[in-house]
Amino acid sequence: MSKPDTELDLSALTWPTRLTLVGLWAERITHAFWPFWTVVFLSAVLLAFVGGGNPPAEVLWTAALAAGAGVIASLVYAWRKFRVPTRSDALNRIDRTMAGRPVTAALDTQALGSGDAASLAIWQVHKARMQARLADAEAVSPDLRVSAQDPYALRYVALLLLVMTLGFGSLWRSASLDDLTSGGLGQAVAGGPAWEIWIEPPAYTGKPSLYLNEVKVTELTVPKGSDLTVRLYGQVGRLTLSETVSGVIEAESAEPKTAFSRIVKNDGIIRIEGEDTAEWIITAQSDAPPVVEAGAEVSRQINGEMELPFSASDDYGVERGTATISLDLASVDRRYGLVVEPEPQEDIVLDLPMPYSGGREDFSETLIENLSEHPWAGLPVSIDLSVLDASEQTSAPTSVEAELPGRRFFQPIAKALIEQRRDLLWSRENAVRISQVLRTITYAPEGFFPSEVAYLTVRMAVTRLELAREFGITDEKQTEIADMLWQAATLLEDGRLADALERLQRAQERLSDAMKDGASDEEIAELMQELSEAMQQYMEQLAQEGQEGDQEQQAQGESQEITDDQLQQMLDEIQRLMEEGKMAEAQALLDQLMEMMKNMQVAEGQGGEGQQSPGEQAMEGLQDTLREQQGLSDEAFRDLQEQFNPDAQAGENEGNEGRNGGQGRGQSHDGQGGQQGEQEGQQGEGNQQSEGQQGGGNERSLADRQQALRDELNRQQRNLPGQGTPEGDAAREALDRAGEAMNRAEEALRDDQTAEALGAQSDAMEALRDGMRNLSEAIAQEQREGQGQEGQNQGQASRQNRDPLGREQGSDGMIGSEDNMLQGENAQRRSRELLDEIRRRSGEQDRPEIERDYLKRLLDQF
Template identity: 85%
Template sequence: MSKPDTDIDLSALKWPTRLTLLGLWAERITHAFWPLWAVMFAAMAAWILIGLASLPVEVIWAAILVACGGLVASLVYAWRKFRVPSWEDALNRIDRTMPGRPVTAALDTQALGGSDAASQAVWRVHKERMQARLAEAEAVSPDLRVSSQDPYALRYVAVLLVVMTVGFGSLWRSGSLNDLAPGGMGQAVAAGPAWEIWIEPPAYTGKPSLYLNAVKVSELTVPKGSDLTVRLYGQVGSLTLSETVSGTVEPEGDTPQTAFSRVIERDGTIRIEGDDIAEWQITAQSDTPPEVKVSAEVSRQINGEMELPFTASDDYGVERGLATLALDLASVDRRYGLTVAPEPRDEIVLDLPMPISGGREQFTETLIENLSQHPWAGLPVTIDLSVADASDQTSTPEIVQAELPGRRFFQPIAKALVEQRRDLLWSRENAPRIVQILRTITYDPDGYFPSELAYLTTRMALTRLELAMQFGISDEKQDDIADMLWRAATLLEDGRLSDALERLQRAQDRLSDAMKEGATSEEIAELMQELSEAMQDYMEQLAQEGQDGEQQQAQGETQEITGDQLQEMLDEIQRLMEEGKMAEAQALLDQLMEMMKNMQVAQGEGGQGQQSPGQQAMEGLQETLRDQQGLSDEAFRDLQEQFNPGAQAGESEGNEGRNGGQGRGQSHDGQGGQQGEQEGQQGEGNQQAEGQRDGGSERSLADRQQALREELNRQQRNLPGQGTPEGDAAREALDRAGEAMDRAEEALRNDQTADALGAQSDAMEALREGMRNLGEAMAQQQRENQGQQGQNQGQASRQNRDPLGREQGTNGMIGSEDNMLQGENAQRRSRELLDEIRRRSGEQDRPEIERDYLKRLLDQF
């Protein structure tokens, strides 16, 4: 820079220039010497690794040469790159960061106009301004970034290597130069133990791992199957392992090893031989097989559920268990339908329930399963219980001989139907005998069948069985017919209002007898559950029959009875029995039963004796179902006559109709269902005369099928319950019935009687489903009507409830003051839910994903 033409004070730039100069030194050293630092860090990391590992001498010298070459190259790079910073460099950097370059202006001279006074005056003012701006000068930060010169961040890699080697190794364990000479590495002795041994027991034992360097005893007992791991350090071959616990034989002349992995299979010795000797006597403890025992006899619940208590144990815990049920054919009473050889059937395999919480070393559980619909229900079976532990060891089979529990039927016709169902599932050879018995049972439905729906279901099962006999009974047909017989039996047993009332009376009698005989609390709880279920069934039958339950007072007044009130009375009866007040409990029970018996039927609305639209629709559908059954019977008899051309019209082997005589069944006269029955009562001559049909008989059946389809269309237009889920389901079912009727009509017109029978069967099944859905819709509508009656009364009460419907506390407190889990009912309900989850998780035919979900529920709760 030239000498300034005016006096200038640079004292304000003294410290900023010094700091900037110091930053320039740091910046230029960093830019020039960063390769040297990176090479030094990498060499340090390599040196530490060489000290920790036993490498060949050639590899070590090659690494040293590479490191020296890198150091020389980095020094050459630094010599070319580094420039010593000066005071002028620092001033220049400060000047470049300030607006107007004040340092350069303060040190500058006037080039033009030096003789002009005005120009000199302006120049002096400019210099004074630049002088004043120097006071604002600040030190400039150095630029230490070298990313443009090191795009791959090699400097950071070197630093990371040093940190890792120092963290996992030690600078004190690095080798010295003397170690690089031949034999030098063999003289290095690693710090720490010369050997390490671990014994890790199998995971299912739950036992901790053993580190033998810290074990001071010479005798150990470990589980059989434990993993043995040995590490030897120092000169290769100076230490050797000798063990007899794994049964492994080392080949002679093999290269010495420093790492071993074995499995302890037997008792033996583990010995370290060489400079450091150690020895342990190992006892391999075997895993004992699990055990399972039946702790009580097989019992049957009211609904036919089987209960089998058992006790299981294992030294480390039971993992799983199975119960296999097989038919005990030698103990079966081979009479009636069981005289023929049974068809082969797979064994029943059930999962044994495991404890939800706690250990599984020893526990007692109960297998609960409902097999009342299985073909072996009521027959002797063998139950084989077995459990397994985590090592797949199974227990000795525990075989129990018992009768497979099933549902008990008290109604005579229901018992007969269940027996025929059992015989059909026993063997298809029983089909002719079953047909004869079902024809006998359905001969006089008015005298033996209190349920018309049960009669129609039985007749349809009979028709399908006879049709299947003509073409062979498949597995699907066999199960379908058995299912219809079961539904008919359950309808007869507890499907009608009178049956429900009888069941209620029977439950009351059993409870009364139990109170007189001093039954236990468990028996009383079971009978109370039976009474509650019977009462619930009775109330549901009232709703399905379109009835309103009312209690008749002595003064002729009526009072509504709600389900909560009935439940309160049941709870009070149970409380009195538990307190030993049997007389008071009996009196309250008699009062409850009197209230239930005095419930009366109010037909129609307002007690006018008029049927509601729902009742009219239900009766119409029942009439349609009866007509469809009559048409199906006639079509089947026509099919039989096709296979027996020599018989008279309407006559075939074993074809005895409802009114008696060969070929004279109800609705077999070519007329409608009711008309055929009335004419069938006028004598055999009239029936045979009516039964002689010309070649247009199939045409007549098709026309009647068409008329029945049109009648169903008319009934669908007047069907109540539109807009409700139950009503919509009823309409969908009736639509399917209509489509099946159309197929039946088309098949009859094409002389395809067998196809027509299948379509008619589908139509009857859809009709029954529609009637069930319609009954549910009517019951739901009645419940809503009853709920609206008490809506105004409960309006004020609902205002004091929380969003969950619970009564709020007093004094405006939020929340309920009542214990929501109080009482036996809540506990019983929780047990029932738990038992149901266990039962479903043990069903082998359920999807695997569903069973896994249910088992996770059991593990969680």
């Protein structure tokens, strides 16, 4: 570097240069010597762990040589890498961090134009500016990062190991694992408790373990079978265990022990003897055996399914149970094929159903099993119930004497075939007699065998039975022939009804497919006619079967009753919904109708025309009022939705699938969906009005209908029975509240305050339900007081307590029975879909607050 051509003042660079030089020393030492101190740290750790354990000399020499080689290699790396930093290096680093390189410029000389005054003046101005910039010079931080040279951070690993060694040991004396044995740990523990005792009850009890060191009481009650664990610390023999709860007797010559594991079997004492004594009095609580009791008598469904209710209990819960069915031979009517001695049959063993959820300490369940095909079906049997708990204790025997339920056959030939099948399974000695009877049955099949397949099946069974007699009837042949007779009997019994049901299901499937595919009106009409004919045929067959088995149907008493007029009304409603384009509702109603057809009992005559008591008439009127109020509330809610989406066409805003007709759910806004009186009937052509007409008069129409509904409620209150009774007065008070809420809803609708109207309508429906519930109790009280006329009154109440679809009314005044409404996969699926849709809409934050509040109230109700 040449001598500067001007005077320099580098005093501003003194301290920045010194500090930068110190940083350069640290930087170059770090980059050059990090392998060295890494090796040194690792060598120190190795010395601490290996040297303190008295290892063999070969291990020590190997560790020393490895450490020495590492140190030498790291020093060689440092000698090659390290360069001593100078003041020029520091100035150069400062200069590189400043704009314009002022240090270099200040030390530079003018190369050209030194004889030109103007050029010299410019050069001096430049030098002065660079000199001024030196005042802003600062020390440069060193670069201490070596991650590029040490990508695995070995330096930090070595440092961590060194810190752990210094924190938990010593470089001059390292503890060995031998110090952790009884000497070291025992002396450490001796400063605290000298013993530890646990009692752990069996897992099935669900009780927590007991740590006796922290238990203050000395008298304890624990379940039998608990695990007792004892640990004694200190010098062996200073502390001893004495216990009488396990029944184990230690030999006198046995060596002292410091650990014990015993089972609590009986009452006794646990005592620690020696320098530190303690004692506990233990009471061993026995596990009580489980208890099982049979409920009502064994019942049988129409398909032969057996139902046996039972209850079971145990102090810690029942684990499993069985029902063993054995033949009560002494009670069998030994006639015909049962005269001979029966062949040995194994008892029937069934697993008792256990609760899927909840506790098993005390529960009630029902054993359901279909044993119609068993040889003992229809014969007296003994059913022994037993349950076991987790400790394998068995309950006391509980027996039920009953006739083993089986399927009833009403077709004469089918009954005869089943009887011969029973005789064959009873004993093979009946084969000759069975063959003769079957040949007699099939001698002239005309008029007796409506099914040709059933006739051929019986003939084949006769042939195989006679062949088997010649060569010996094996178990396989016996079972095969019995199955053939069962198949023939079921064909004869179910053939007519099954064919009619199959045709009905086929017609329903074709109609469902047509609705999904958007079939034409003509095709829909043809399919509806086919469904009507198939339904009529099925009802005729069902009626015939019902007459043949009238006693059996009456014994069940749970079948639905429905008349021809009611079925036709449902068909007409389905057709109307399809014509209006409400395919989803039509499909739901069709599924409900099919479910009813499968389970109903046809009631001859029109029904519903008998005389009703005043209480029944009042109840029906309140039911209609509640239904109408629900419809008004739904329509008001649709209008509220459309107020926040004025651009929607005919109510087609998000989540509301239409207002008047094609895409709506429930009643239409114009009032056609319910019973609304003459003034609403005149407005029933709302589907053909323009949107402006619909929107302009809808609120006023709803208010008028609300007023008409309030007037109808007033009329019903005047004829309300039960006056003077607590239940009747409570019903009147609830209906008064409903009327007041209806008045508030009417005023809100007239003032275009739909949100307030919805709240009032909800209060009205709740009050109506309370009134109907109280009225139902009042009617029941009157019926109990008038038991002298029980026959006629019960007959009328039985019919009038059903809705038009034959379902029982709920006790809270709701329409229909919850049990019937929730039966069937379609109804349950539809309920889940509706609830999911309500939850989805209530969670959408972009919906108006009023609408979300209404949806949340719906979720609270259901």
